[in-house]
Amino acid sequence: MERRTTAPPFTHHDPELLTAALAELPGAAVRAFTDSWDDLPADSHLGTAAPYRFRRYGRFRLLGAGGTGPTALEPLPHAPFFQDRSVNKVHGGVHRVFAPLAETVAAGPALRTVVRTLLDHLPGPRAGIDTCGVHQIRVVATPDAEGHPAPEGVHRDGHWYVAQVLLRRDGVHGAESRLYDLDERLVHRATLTAPLETIVLDDRRVLHGVSPVRPAPGARRGVRDMLLVDFFPSDPTHDTDPGRA
Template identity: 30%
Template sequence: MAIKSDIHLRDALSTAGHIHGNTSDLFAEDLTETTDWKQFADSWNDMPVDDYMADRGRYRHRRFAEFRQTENAHDIEELATTTYRQSKDYNHLNGGIDRHYSSIEPRIKRNTAFRSILGRFHALIPQAHESGTWLIQVFQNRIYARTGELGKPTPEGMHRDGVDFVLSLLINRNNVVGGESGTYCGITDRELSQVTLKRPGDYIFLDDRRMKHAVRPITPAVATMPGYRDVLIAMFTAQT
């Protein structure tokens, strides 16, 4: 598959406010076929449960970390914090409190596939070189679907995250149906696109200042077995 140019993707992101595709469009080597990706993807099998769900759900398991990317840096600097906070203006369900999560494992923070993903999508931001420093907040999310309990990738519903750009990257889907991702006009709430991330490496990258987004619940494809949906979320915010 031909590698899409940064100029083409930046223009599409600037015009439409969102793009979607697969990482095979972005790297000369299929990232999902590498040993580094396998180690990266396998780490989703060790996600602690999210104890901050105001709906009392036990379906979300996650880890969190923050990084700093500077314009001229060849690498991404890891930050020490594992505390995450959103205003209730953006997250009416779980916002308004400090949430303390287990950190992404050190070996994953150093993983080449992981760092390549962050660097590649940072490079697609149209204004990447206008702000010298970007904060990157990263979640590893596993959403379980079980008989009698819906798995809700976005339990807060249609929303913004209060950042500049948001990446949703599929790592794996196992025994689930549903999980369609919708992108909406930030002013009118009109649906602009709906896609289902199906293959490892499928992604949506959107301008959070202009767009809202939501993901429909997932249910088990085979009711007698649990299913899950693994996603990397990376949120980019320009630092002034």
């Protein structure tokens, strides 16, 4: 099949993209969504004496993703999160069990709105995509212990597209997002600072990493809250070449 010119492998969106979408919802629904990051249990897979990352995870079928109407989210049974060692040299090959998303988040209008909006702004074709994984993550840092958003370093996640949405950045120094081509040459760097600022990347065409989180000068604790959404097909045999029509 003949290749066609592809879109750039990532997009970096100002907060207005998701702010405008969420403005259609009642303020209480949005606040319940953002406040839910205060109820994330510790990630038990870090292997550190004190936890610095807190996390929940859920999976959804994207109903109607290829149609003209709105996309609905159908929760899938809770399951461990797995990445191959070829894409995650720290935690790859391990079925990591994270706490499920709270029901109010999984069934709430805010998550549905955010996922629909991100799906409409993927940096490439979305044919075949019918599933997403949703990660709520908080990384904390103190003067005695920095936090690591990406302990695996420069990596891929093993999906088609990955959206990275900042929810909160309080008392934080560092946490610079960096994107690389497949030869590990830096192609983009940015520090997400405004709530709902977003990077959406093609995980097959770029690598990514995040520098450590440290407390800002004078802060006793730094907190960085992120929403990550992975988009992929449920059929692993689907053609994953983003350069094909």
